[in-house]
Amino acid sequence: MGRYVIRRLLQAVLTLFFVLFLLHYLLSLAIQVNGNPARTFFGDKPATPEQIAAVEAKFGTDDPCLDRLGDPCLGMFQQRMADWMTLDFGTNFDGYAVTDEIVRAVPPTLILFAISTSVWVLFGVTTGVLAAMKRGRFFDYLVRAGTTFTVAVPTFLLLVITQQLVGVSLGNWARDTFGRESVLGIVFQPSYDDRYPFLSLLVPGILLGAFGIAGITRLSRTSMLENLRADFVRTAKAKGLTSRRVTIVHTLRNSLIPVITLVGFTLADALGGTVITEGIYSIPGMGGLAYNATRENDLPVVIAIVAILSVCFMVVTLLIDLLYAVLDPRIRYE
């Protein structure tokens, strides 16, 4: 177990290094190709070379390597890594420290993910397992049709339509009927309300949960079906155990191992989905920050968030691997 953890950690650190370098290189390349962002700072106004140099220095884009196409700017990379180590992510176009913006953006995103994860686990896994238990019956077909349809509706479309239908139409009705500050009035809002972070994040959280839920439901179903036909389930029946115990202790426990992994990967994947969810619902989280920075072409912010989310992604996948080893004894001693 110990050696496995160490090997896995070393791998993750190595991957992280390459990811960060890749991001840095892309950023350098973008500046080399598009021209120095300091120039766009002045817009159409004429600027003296001294003024431009001053702005370049302020944004940290004064390295001459940025004028040479293809130069990996290793010196800058070193500097950037040193800054990032001390949690200094530079300043955005408006002159604010990116680190502060990110710190403020973390809580809404965490709440959002807490809601989505509950949707995956409570709704996705449960329906998948039940569908497997009722294989071939109406409920099974319903679940399978439902998952197929969920896959086919792009997340942004689901968000847009729900925002209009639930946030605007249903929300207006709720606010007229129960009052602006009523629970329903807040839940059915078309955008984030920082006075009620949890309630106003409920609908977007569930919608983010719809992203990837099909995979989780399907895997729960197939994994359960696969284990229901396993030899050890037959043994458990031969042991005269109740069918309840056979299902829960000898089938569900085994079936959940791959499902938990998938929940982790879906969570990691949904980190990308937050950009759309938070963007459309104007949630000031990590994704919302990235969404706005994208619209404003504010590259340092985008790259810092991508880097942070990539680290989150790696941490999540690492945790899944370790959790897998804990859950499946066959992995533990390899």
Add this chain to the structure above:
Amino acid sequence: MTVELDRQGSHNGYVEGLPGYRDDAPLLEVEDLQVEFHTRDGVARAVNGVDFSLRAGETLAVVGESGSGKSVTAQAIMGILEEPPARVAGGEIRFRGVDLLKLSAERRRRIRANHVAMVFQDALSALNPVWTVGFQLGELFRKHRGMSRKDARRRAVELLDMVRIPAAAQRVDEYPHQFSGGMRQRVMIAMALALDPEVLIADEPTTALDVTVQAQIMRLLSDIQAERHMGLILITHDLGVVADVADDITVMYAGRAVEQANVRDTFASPAHPYTKALLRSIPRLDVKGQRLEVIAGLPPVLTDIPPGCAFAPRCGYAQDVCRTERPPLSTVTAGRSAACHFASEVMTDDVN
């Protein structure tokens, strides 16, 4: 009441109150058992009317090729067939006179492991990979006997000791994949014996093992059987093992018993051409240099069993009557029966 019933009465005692129970009835009787599988390609008749009975302390070998219905028969006795697609279409399975097929699911469940237990072929897949061996053994005591976790674990250690697993106290907390094949099969046996069943069904218990380990496992099984005076149904295709440990033999082909007799008689002069062919296909040390015989052809497809004798297409004795009329299982000589129109000719023919 016999001695062994007293022993069971002391703690198993579930079956006594059930309808049909007689303590002088045979331990296990199977009568005209029929099992079919409903598949997309039609109904497969896996078992087409099998009869046999088993006394306490006796070993019955059930022999046949894969697909002959022997494992399905065992699973039907245990009541662990997957239904659907399987369906017990007819017959009776009586344990001390109680027809198990007529019991409610809940009563049937309590018979399992308490009175009738089963050892499966491949212990690696038959044991749950995510629970320790101790948990899987202790579970029986906790759920059937209401023991505490601690007591159940102690009993699990005792069981592992009984099946001669070294360092049982440490190994009880290990997972199945950490055991060797032979040790795993011992765990399987310990699990089947945990609640002192009167009938043990062993479904090819040594097929997945190395030859050297096979002998040890068979020795263990027959020792314990003699010690506890259990009835043992040994499902196998290894006729060497049958000769060593079994008292009686039932040979199955295409879902039917084609020959039933005591082992010694059958081996000396088989009464069914299929048994004869099976015996000939065993390599023998005393006749070197001869070609090993194989049974030509394939067993019938179970969704489409031909009329007449199912073995006729592969049989050297077959006449026209075999292809039209199915021979019933009938007595050939005292205590022996065979399902063949020419049983007596087959018997008197030279075995070699």
Add this chain to the structure above:
Amino acid sequence: MSSDINERVVEGIDEERERPQRAAGLWRDAIRDLRKRPTVIISLLIILVVLAIGFFPSLFTDVDPKACDISRNKAPAEPGHPFGFSHEGCDYFAQTVYGAGPSVQLSLMVVTGTLIVGGLFGILAGFYGGWVDVLFSRAVDVFNSIPFLLGAILLLTMFRDIQMPFVGARLQAIIPAVITLIIFGWTSTMRLVRASVIEARNLDYVHAARSLGASNARLMFRHILPNAVAPVVSLIPLSIAGMISVEATLSFLGLGVRKPEITWGLMIDDATKWFVNGYPMLLIIPSAFLIATVLAFVLLGDAIRDALDPKLR
């Protein structure tokens, strides 16, 4: 639907009779199985129609989608204009027809690209093993560590103003997205192919071919590749479905195809604000087309996967 017990009952028969043509039988059975399903037929029809619309929009409408008359904005349907007019007064039917093009073309290009890149890397990594495998597998790790959509957004933001030489306006609109999506999309194909190749590499007949002196290239492409095809084939329609979705998402975010080009994602973006304000059809029409297209590919992919792996249907 046969259970495992049932298979155990007949396993003795199956093994001897069917082993020789098992590989060929897999495809034959799969195709026979697929032909019997109504969902497959319907999906295929939808896909054919969408492909035709995507590549030859002018066959379906004579109206120029960019000829707009602002005075007719949001006007209802009338003869010759079955879907009415957009908020800019363009014919909505023509817009919907022309809006299919970028999605369809982009998704096909991306999937072809990922198959070539991922397939090639997968074969190389799986076949040679050793440091080649380590190199490619680490690369997969690096690309997988950047969430797909996030990576695509990042790249497209960075290089959104690049002008490509020698490329028409239409292609100019989708090529950057195609390249970006291939860069972040090849990893899943690569992993799938690599796993199948490693499995196939150790099969007896490959050892036999090797001992008979077959060259590496011959081994890879004649003996090992055919084995890796089955899992990839069922992935193709699903990848196309995913890419159509992603294209719509990127256009909606303003990172894919941009105006004045037409695509469903952009139409949806424009129509959003009119949805609850009396003109729901403006949103419903492109959404329905988008969902139907994606659904058709998803259903086809699911059916192929089930047919090739029947045991868990």
